[in-house]
Amino acid sequence: DGKNGENVLRPPALIRIISAIFFGLQCVYKYAGYPGKWLSMLLPCNVLWFLHTALAFFPMSSNASHVIIQLCVAYSGLAIVALAVPDTDDCVLPFEKVFFYTHHTMLLVLPAYHVG
Numbered sequence: 001d002g003k004n005g006e007n008v009l010r011p012p013a014l015i016r017i018i019s020a021i022f023f024g025l026q027c028v029y030k031y032a033g034y035p036g037k038w039l040s041m042l043l044p045c046n047v048l049w050f051l052h053t054a055l056a057f058f059p060m061s062s063n064a065s066h067v068i069i070q071l072c073v074a075y076s077g078l079a080i081v082a083l084a085v086p087d088t089d090d091c092v093l094p095f096e097k098v099f100f101y102t103h104h105t106m107l108l109v110l111p112a113y114h115v116g
Helices: 013-032 037-042 044-057 062-074 076-084 096-115
Strands: none
Touching: 013 037, 013 044, 013 096, 037 044, 044 062, 044 076, 044 096, 062 076, 062 096, 076 096
16 A cells, blocks of 8 residues: 555556446446347456456555456456457447447556556
8 A cells, every 4th residue: 555545556547537438338338238238247358347447446455456457467368359259249239349349459458557
């Protein structure tokens, strides 16, 4: 922990805003899609967005933040697989395919901030 007990691993404001926007758009696309599509929120890449959002906005210790960052870095390989072999057959809403690629690319960029 930093001075005054602040969490030094908390991302800066820009990354917190990006996390909130992507998590919000993800929720909109899942709930506005076909019936049952919201269940895909349990897929690993979607859970990673929840972890990024939790890291950005929920108060937690540096130890908890460190665990979340380790999980995000370890599971970022799944975003590479999603980009290499995309399954966009269920992307039927406007701009949903663009969001799919942007969503998975950002899942690679955000952990790079913490590693770099």
